[in-house]
Amino acid sequence: MLKYMLRRILQMIPVLLIITVITFLFVNASGDPTSLLLPPEATAEDREIMREALGLNEPLHVQYGIFITNVLHGDFGRSFRYGVPALGVVLEKIPASIQLAGVSLLCSVLLAIPLGILSAHTKDSPLDLIVSGFSSLGRSMPSFWVGIMLILLFGVTWRVLPVSGRGTWQHLVLPCATLTINTATQIVPLVRSGMLEIMQQDYIRTARSKGISNAKVTFKHTFKNALVPVVTITALQIPNLVGGALITETVFAWPGLGQLVVQSIGAHDMSVVQACVVIISLITMASNLLADLVYCLIDPRIRY
């Protein structure tokens, strides 16, 4: 178990390196930072001095070497928009993002699992059709549009909920609902098909023929086994959730990583963008690792 975890963490290193290479290359190609750092009336010599000072005249691989050494020391460079180290700007925004994504994930799971089970148990009934229909519809709607429509209903027409910013729990309701609609509808069909597959297994038939009550068969025999794919699916939703949060945060002016990254890209504050990409990837990988560990707990057959 410990050995497996160590191996997984070691495997994350090359992946993270590839991510830093990708972001480094794109940020490097995104243009000459001197034009942003210096006033427009700066002369060519000024620019040259600045380039030299920033190490921009070095060959690309040397620049990457410097970059990665700094990153390993927690230094992503300074954010020219805030004038402070980029990493600090990013870390400051993490709690807000985790709060939004965490609550949304929890709501999605709490909503999607009962609906999926219900849908599987009443297969092809009107109830199943309604649940499946709504989940298809939910997956088809762009999350930012769902957000806009919620703002329209609750913020503009009924004026019952705040539509932007962070503070009270009321501020959390709309962005969380937006992300939940999007995520829960992705999970429902997968819970449904997972349940259906397991309901056909021999041991379920055996349990039923032994006269075990319906509820017990559903929760003890079927659901416990269906949980493994459900955890996988939920873990797979995490990058989606973070990606969806990027735009949802922008729509609701939620002061998290998403809003930061969108604003930083708009302002060409590339050191913040680099830091965001690396941190978001780290969070994603960590949550995938966590999901693998949860498997162990719920499925005794899986041993690493």
Added chain:
Amino acid sequence: MEKKNGKPSEAGKVARERSIVFDLPRLLLKSPSGMVGFLILLTVIFVSIFAEVLMPCTPEEIDLFNMAQPPVWEEGGSMEHILGTDILGRDIFSRILIGSRVSLLVGVFSVMVAGFIGTVMGVLSGYFGGWIDSVIMRITDAFHAIPLTLLAMVILTIMRPGVLTLVFVIGVTTWPFYARMVRSEVLGLKNKEYVKAARTIGTSGPKIMLKHILPNVLPTFIVTSTLSVASSILIEASLSFLGLGIQPPRVSWGVMLSDGRNYLATNWWMATFPGIAISVTVLGIMLLGNWLRDVLDPKNQGLR
């Protein structure tokens, strides 16, 4: 064909995969949801081809006398602008019709780019294994750890936004999904007897991949790519919404949503209708894709 003689059941399987193509129309008639999806997609394709003929107004024409006119059923609406006009007096209905073109173009072509890169990578990875496999898989891991929208946003900062750029960016960010899928199919197929037989009689590697492996990956590939068109359309809409995709005055549903969002408090129709257009299109493609998956899945023989 003689290479497959030693294994009649495999040859039979291939023959069955072929024959299902001719059965598709008949099967489609039996599935209400598949049929709905097919009809929606057909309508969207029709509209995007004949948009010029169907449009009541010129979508870019600014008409300051009819600014922010509500849809026809609201007070102040007119038959001339069925879905109302936007803040510059442009007809929303016409803009939605022409906007379908960008969505479909980006959706279909980005999937082609992703499918091509992903298939080549997946076949190489699965067929050769070893270090090639490790390198390609680590790269796909890296891509899986960064949310798609974030990666696309970073790449877009260095490119001039437009249809071609979006096709490229979405293609380049989504190929790892195909690579993984194709790889797992190839791993399954590589040890089939007919592939071994082909190798034994001295067929070259590229020929085995092209003639014996790729055709068998096709059903899975078709299903995945159909569903991917839907998600590419959503990504395009998000990027255009954030101002990184299609640029005005070019019309796209995402751009319309982004324009309309600013006038939510007074003019609800501006952001509502483009969102409905996106949702219906994506829903149609998804229903068709789900139906295809059920029909082409060998586990669901009974459906045929």
